Amino acid sequence: MLSTLASQPRRAALRALAAALLVAAGCSCPPLVESYTSPEDTLLAWQAHLCRDDAPGEYGCLSAGFQREMGGFPTYHAARTALLQAEPTTAWLFARADLLEHVTASARDDAQGRARLSLGSGDERVDVDFERESWNQGQPLAALLGSQLGRQWLTILKPPLAPEQLAEVRGLHLEGRWKIAALSGLAPREGPSP
Secondary structure, three states, X not given: OOOOOOOHHHXXXXXXXXXXXXOOOOOOOOOXXXXXXXXXXXXXXXXXXXXXXXXXXXXXXXXXXXXXXXXXXHHHHHHHHHHHXXXXXXXXXXXXXXXXXXEEEEEEEOOOOEEEEEEEEOOEEEEEEEEEEEOOOOOOHHHHEEEEOOEEEEOOXXXXXXXXXXXXXXXXXXXXXXXXXXXXXXXXXXXXXX
């Protein structure tokens, strides 16, 4: 069974947040800038996709772990559609208001690769959790670091490349991206993961 809204109090919190954002909301979509260098950038990318009704783009802003918890894209799409239909004012405002102006609290732990932005007004808030993913099979970069006798190294798992492709490799670029790991009001499906 799919759970899209955590509870009636959560729905009330979303309505209160919507009312607080209504004054500042504009009528057009925010610019679409695909950047995941900070939790704030990821939130803005997700918002721009939401405004354009681009569910696959929104899904791309979610961490691999959150995608697994949701049970894949079809489940995310169903949950997001139900949430947007149940809370159309909130959905419209999330898509168009300047969300960064409504960040009431933030926490970031770069060592653990975790962050949280709380959006809201007064006592009402919506929490968005983030995790930093590395390009390397969704593993945190810290898990790939090794150390012994004062020396450190980075383990890199080579992707499957044909010899001719490998011969053309001239460099290696390491990058981590902040992705949405949880969004209050949008709950993963109930039951065991596949």
